[in-house]
Amino acid sequence: MPPQLQLRDIRLTLGGAPLLEGAELSVSPGDRIALVGRNGSGKSTLLKIAAGESLADDGSRFAQPNARLRYLPQEPDLTGYATTLDFVLSGLGEEDSPYRARALMDDLGVDPRSDPARLSGGEARRAALARVLAPDPDILLLDEPTNHLDVVAIEWLERELAQSRAAFAVISHDRRLLADLTRATVWLDRGRTRRLDQGFAAFEAWRDARLEEEEIERHKLDRRIVEEEHWLRYGVTARRKRNMRRVAELAALRRERREARRVEGAATMVAQDAKASGALAIEAERISKSYGDRPIVKDFSLRVMRGDRIGIVGANGVGKTTLVELLGGALAPDSGIVRLGANVAIASLDQRRASLRPTTTLVDALTGGGGDFVAVGDERKHVIGYMKDFLFAAEQARTPIGKLSGGERGRLMLARALARPSNLMVLDEPTNDLDIETLDLLQELLGDYPGTILLVSHDRDFLDRVATSVIVSEGEGRWREYAGGYSDMVAQRGYGVSGRPAAEAPKAERPPARESPRPAAKRKLSFNEKRALDALPGKIAALQAEIAALERALGDAGLHARDPQGFRRATESYAAKRGELDAAEDDWLALEILREEIEG
Numbered sequence: 199m200p201p202q203l204q205l206r207d208i209r210l211t212l213g214g215a216p217l218l219e220g221a222e223l224s225v226s227p228g229d230r231i232a233l234v235g236r237n238g239s240g241k242s243t244l245l246k247i248a249a250g251e252s253l254a255d256d257g258s259r260f261a262q263p264n265a266r267l268r269y270l271p272q273e274p275d276l277t278g279y280a281t282t283l284d285f286v287l288s289g290l291g292e293e294d295s296p297y298r299a300r301a302l303m304d305d306l307g308v309d310p311r312s313d314p315a316r317l318s319g320g321e322a323r324r325a326a327l328a329r330v331l332a333p334d335p336d337i338l339l340l341d342e343p344t345n346h347l348d349v350v351a352i353e354w355l356e357r358e359l360a361q362s363r364a365a366f367a368v369i370s371h372d373r374r375l376l377a378d379l380t381r382a383t384v385w386l387d388r389g390r391t392r393r394l395d396q397g398f399a400a401f402e403a404w405r406d407a408r409l410e411e412e413e414i415e416r417h418k419l420d421r422r423i424v425e426e427e428h429w430l431r432y433g434v435t436a437r438r439k440r441n442m443r444r445v446a447e448l449a450a451l452r453r454e455r456r457e458a459r460r461v462e463g464a465a466t467m468v469a470q471d472a473k474a475s476g477a478l479a480i481e482a483e484r485i486s487k488s489y490g491d492r493p494i495v496k497d498f499s500l501r502v503m504r505g506d507r508i509g510i511v512g513a514n515g516v517g518k519t520t521l522v523e524l525l526g527g528a529l530a531p532d533s534g535i536v537r538l539g540a541n542v543a544i545a546s547l548d549q550r551r552a553s554l555r556p557t558t559t560l561v562d563a564l565t566g567g568g569g570d571f572v573a574v575g576d577e578r579k580h581v582i583g584y585m586k587d588f589l590f591a592a593e594q595a596r597t598p599i600g601k602l603s604g605g606e607r608g609r610l611m612l613a614r615a616l617a618r619p620s621n622l623m624v625l626d627e628p629t630n631d632l633d634i635e636t637l638d639l640l641q642e643l644l645g646d647y648p649g650t651i652l653l654v655s656h657d658r659d660f661l662d663r664v665a666t667s668v669i670v671s672e673g674e675g676r677w678r679e680y681a682g683g684y685s686d687m688v689a690q691r692g693y694g695v696s697g698r699p700a701a702e703a704p705k706a707e708r709p710p711a712r713e714s715p716r717p718a719a720k721r722k723l724s725f726n727e728k729r730a731l732d733a734l735p736g737k738i739a740a741l742q743a744e745i746a747a748l749e750r751a752l753g754d755a756g757l758h759a760r761d762p763q764g765f766r767r768a769t770e771s772y773a774a775k776r777g778e779l780d781a782a783e784d785d786w787l788a789l790e791i792l793r794e795e796i797e798g
Contacts, residue, residue: 201226202265202365203337205248208257210240219389220257223248223367225337231367232376232398235386237605237633241369242272242341244386248367249339261337266291268335272342272369274326276314282325283310283758289329297753299332304769306351310758319346320514331358338366344375345630348514349656349695371634373398373659402634476540479504479622479650480525485534486675487520493675494520495531500669500679504539504621507644507651509661511684511695512671518654519626521669521677525652526624538622545620547611547628556600560590563599563610564617574617588613589636605631612640621649629657658684670695731793734786741779748772 203225210218217240225231225248235241246252247259249269261267268289279285286299286308303310306324317325323346330338338359344352352375359366359379367384370376376398383394383401394404480502487495494517502508502525510518523529526546527538561581564572571578582592588609599607608631615623623644629637641663644651655661661668662683669679670687680687688694751757751768758765 199226199228200262201260202262203248203267204258204260205244206258206260208244208247208254208259210243210247210254212243216389217243218254221386221389221391222393223384223391224393225365225367227336227365229365229367230379230381230397231365232380232383232401233367233369233386234376234383234398234401234634236635237603237609237631239386240389241386244391245269245339245341245367245369246271265337266333266335267337267339268330268333269339270326270330270341270343272345274322274329276317276322276325279314281310282308282312282314282317282321285314286310286325286329286332290333294333295753296755297749298334299328300752300758300765301769301772302328302332304773305354311762320348320351323347324351327355331362334362335364338362338364338368340366340368340370342369342371342631344370344372344656347656349511349658350513352656352658353694371629371632371637372657373634373637374657377659476542477504478502479506479539479542480652481535481537481539482525483535483537485524485531485536487517487524487529487531488675495524495677496675497534498677499534500525502650502652504650505648507653507664507666508679509665509668509683510652510654511656511661511668511687513695516671516673517675518671522624522626522652522654526622542622543620544622544624545615545618546624547615547626556598558599559596560585560599560602560610561595564613572617584613584617603631605633605636608632609636616643622652623647623649624652626654627656628653629655629660662686730785731789734782734789738779738782738786741775741782745772745775745779748775 201224203223205221205223208218208221209216221240221244223233223244233241233245243252247254249267250259250261251269251271276282276285279288283300283303286303287296290296290299300310303325306328308321308324308328312321314322314325323343327343343355347355352372356375356378368376368380380397383396383398385392385394385401385405392408394401396404478501480500482498482500484497484499485495486493486497510522512518520529524531524536526544527536564581564584570581572581572584574584582595585592585595590606590609599610602610612628628640632640637660641660644664651664653661653664662685665683667679667681668684668687669677670691672678680690748768748771752765752772757768
């Protein structure tokens with residue numbers, strides 16, 4: 199099938215250094231592509247070129263004239279719009295209905311009347327998602343769509359993309375989303391792309407095999423250079439033309455070796471250990487915290503032992519950061535007691551990166567504003583060497599923090615936190631903006647860390663790899679602990695943070711039919727089952743008629759402006775009726791299957 203969008207031999211130089219050197223990307227109908235690579239490798243730039251938002255120095259871009267393409271940038275620009283609804287509707291074409299846009303905004307919890315200039319990062323991301331999904335595009339180009347989203351919104355997005363007919367290419371650090379949704383992987387490495395016709399789940403093993411092959415070839419090249427240099431010193435006795443050819447070949451080998459772009463070094467993360475804490479690291483006894491009339495934590499008790507890794511999950515705004523601050527002693531409870539164990543030394547990572555002023559240079563952020571050395575535990579290390587441990591180049595030493603990318607700011611905050619001796623690490627959304635390879639290293643570090651960890655994260659894969667137990671918000675200030683990682687919590691609870699049944703997997707276009715329990719000896723439908731089977735078709739037809747009437751009402755473009763409360767009631771009623779219809783259809787299907795099995 200011919201591609202709907204194709205980039206060929208894309209070349210781009212930034213600041214005198216080549217960023218893209220022959221990169222390619224092809225998106226055909228039905229493609230679901232993970233675009234992966236390290237922070238700074240040019241993934242976002244390549245996606246911008248694919249979207250037509252940026253121009254390359256060389257190469258070609260082709261898009262089918264009738265293909266509807268929508269692009270979600272990493273930092274959506276909402277300036278110039280009076281309301282969030284105006285921003286979302288601006289993404290629609292002439293033939294698109296605004297109803298779907300409003301329904302998506304309602305699903306995502308976006309207030310259509312809000313001022314775009316006052317939105318948080320998460321609210322802006324939700325509005326931008328509604329804008330690109332509303333037109334039902336043929337091609338979606340998504341740059342970090344899960345940034346600033348909570349687990350509830352991420353799981354909603356997975357379901358929406360799984361059901362979408364659009365082909366898409368997505369950049370994301372969320373392993374679970376990539377593994378669940380993608381069918382092909384494009385690896386951008388040292389300016390060039392390589393494609394694997396399998397989803398992200400197969401990528402890392404494939405990448406490691408390619409890198410190992412490269413290393414073998416590099417060793418072969420080194421041996422050939424040594425052999426030719428030996429001949430040049432001791433074997434120049436044959437005919438002159440032949441000698442000159444071999445000298446030229448040696449020069450070419452040396453040039454190939456010199457110009458080869460090696461894989462950049464890996465970040466070196468070592469947490470500085472303090473003296474071990476007592477066996478009991480944290481004890482919380484019936485703690486409560488409220489803001490006004492709203493309970494954040496209510497009558498919660500917890501014992502954290504040395505070496506425990508506690509993950510905290512929940513929707514945005516439920517109080518995850520407040521809970522971790524209570525447990526870490528940074529915030530006093532309204533009632534109850536929090537006791538920290540003996541010799542507890544805390545290192546923390548703030549999700550807001552609040553301690554980084556934009557004008558502070560990278561060196562000053564690491565050294566505290568003086569000298570050329572970083573205090574790493576009980577040792578002093580030169581700041582340039584410590585920067586290189588976290589993949590910063592020496593020439594970035596005087597770069598202001600405001601000029602760093604999100605991933606670079608994330609690495610800087612980790613560098614600062616890990617330099618402090620600790621036996622209790624408090625990490626609030628540590629995975630934000632980190633590339634997958636840096637996430638791997640962080641996971642290894644936390645796996646080897648001998649102390650205790652309190653971790654707030656929306657990254658389900660990260661929680662599965664790191665956490666020994668997960669604390670989940672149950673609503674109204676209630677929290678509950680489950681053993682294991684995020685997947686273990688879902689298995690025990692029966693559903694995830696979103697409150698949807700665990701059986702409703704994101705890959706399924708709709709929930710599987712609920713099976714009615716039936717004893718093996720049963721040979722006929724019960725009276726109640728027969729009555730339900732007879733009544734359900736009428737109920738389904740009535741619900742379909744009600745839903746059609748609501749769709750007509752919501753299709754009125756002026757309804758929201760004319761009657762906001764009526765619009766909200768109609769939207770809520772529509773969602774409820776859709777749920778009732780799905781349940782009725784599932785019940786009818788389960789009973790019909792049972793009837794056929796009994797009669798057949």
